[in-house]
Amino acid sequence: MKSRKLLLYLCIIFSIILSTGYTQTRFHKQLRPRNKNYLHHQKIRQLNDGLPLHKKSQKYAVDQILVKFKPSVKSQSIKTTLAVYNAKLLKKIPIGNIYQVQIPEGTTVEEMVYYMSQNANVEYAGPNFIAHITVTPNDTFFDYQYALYNSGQDIGVPGSPQGKNRADIKATAAWEESKGGEEVIIAIIDTGVDLEHPDLVNKIISSGRDFVNDDLDATDDNSHGTFVAGIAAAETNNNEGVAGVAWNCKILPIKCIDEEGTGFYSWIIEGIYWAVDNNASVINLSIGGLETDPGLEDALKYAFDNDIVVVAAAGNEAEPVLYPAAYTEYCLAVAASDYDDNRVSWSNYGPEIDVAAPGERIVGCVPAWFWGPGSIPYAFGSGTSYASPHVAGFAALIKSSKDWLTAAEIMNIICYSADDVNSTEHPGKDDYIGYGRINMEKALVPLIITN
């Protein structure tokens, strides 16, 4: 009995020793980085290979930190403190009394920040973070597009109106997070689109559908639809013309308005159904009529039920909101704001208004024939028609980032992220700009929650 017990103990001991040996062998492979030189080389290799499991975009310098010492600390004490941590002074920013410090090899930024923060002489220690320029496209007329980024610039030739700094939809910050996806299609139900326009030709997925002439060629014979399409999704960062709100999203042209700028409700209804059945994710309707129509409402409901976001212009008569925008359950009604973040006086109003977007003095695309030979195919224009595609492009970016969201959810995100720019006179949701002027950054860039 004793010998069996002894044998059992021997087996257990033997297996433990074996497993310990195996564990230690593996562990030694892991431990090797404790050798400082090895760690240094490994870090460099990881960075160069792009293999680390950190976020791909580097947030801060990996070999240095910033330290601010308390004002009472003498320079000799600072030197001593740095020496204690084996840290090397790289540079001092005199006015801020901030020291840029190289951390010793084998120590991470997090560890060094932690150690330094514990020191009684130190007021603050943190990583040397890396800032990036915000996304600014190189399109020729981007400086005129105050709606996307408003620095208070002249909007047009010198002497033109100047905007108020940051009275814009925060597009450049939002583009850091999302520039949209090619799979997201914005249907432009309008006068058609110039299919050969240099800023649109690569964004149009097909020649579309023409319900006015009943064919498959939605070429624009008015200019309105081309302008609208350009605002929503002109080719961006192509050294040409204007930037679109939805950089990478595609355009589906649908012609339901004739060259005079009018169209039957039947054409519009057909256009909405056709857009839904042809994989549109967002529909822009920069059109409107005074009359209600159950058929039009049913078409909007069909789009809504298929999780397609419908955005419509409120109208430009300083009167009640037009239809389809007034069908507020199924579409977003968009009012117009200007370069000072004020509501434009001609923008229609009413309880149906959901949000506002810039619609005054907007630069956009026009068909090549519009100005005639030798002219550039761009123009300034005003109207809720041009406010609406800002919102349509915005909806397309949200859809690109979070394709699981329903139409209702995207509509709510657009409303809840808006800036209540008229809160002094009309706090909260009001009849003039609804929840406020849209703010793409708030909806697309993660909101920081602190205690």
Added chain:
Amino acid sequence: MRYIKKLFAVVLIFAFAPGLLFPQYQELSTERSIKFKPGIGFEYLNRTLDWGDDNTSKLNSYLFTLNAEIEIQDRISLSAIAGYSLSSFDKLLFKQLPFSIELDTGNIGGYLFGSELNFKIYNFNDFEIKARGQFIYYIATKKEWAIPGLSVSGNVTGKPNWWRIIAGPQITYTGFDYFYPYIFISYSDLRGTYSMEQSIEDLSGKEDKKIVSLGNICAAIGTYYELTDYLNIKAEILIIPNETSLDFSFILGTLFSF
């Protein structure tokens, strides 16, 4: 829910085991075969977490524990652990919510439950080899934060939980009086979930983010110190290397012997 109930039942069994065994202990204690050792402990825990999509962050946790250890025949000891923890998850991104959020909220308080098993295997001259394993489960109290900057009011509610298992052989040198240094080579895994709910008027969403620790092989050095016949102190530093950094934890504990 069923999982939590089962876990809770196990924890209760461990917690009450010393009490249930106490009469036996009184009888056997004269033979020194069963000892009851209540204690208190503190651990600082620093682990790199992988949240998927190449996102990593640091878990910094302060664990304050009450231990009830029962030692049988100077060979096996089993502890029930309960306590409180403050856990900070650094900068966390939740991008599956209607509004993406980055959480930078510091520590979240929560409760700890767990148990530890030590099993002495072999004594060789002044060395003692034992197997040691510990399981800890942390569940936070729900915490709510307002979402800033929206045109309507809204909030997010976060509730993290994690469990950690650590097991391996420990070699203790028993040649000194009162002072017993040891090394502990172990496998450690830490996993869990951070549940975040968002509610903004009629807009709502929920995201469960899975936590997985980076690095599983750990090495620790530590020591027991017999301050008196009735009071032991334990201190341990554990390091966990991983692909991105060197994590560590620090343990300080006291055990009272009866």
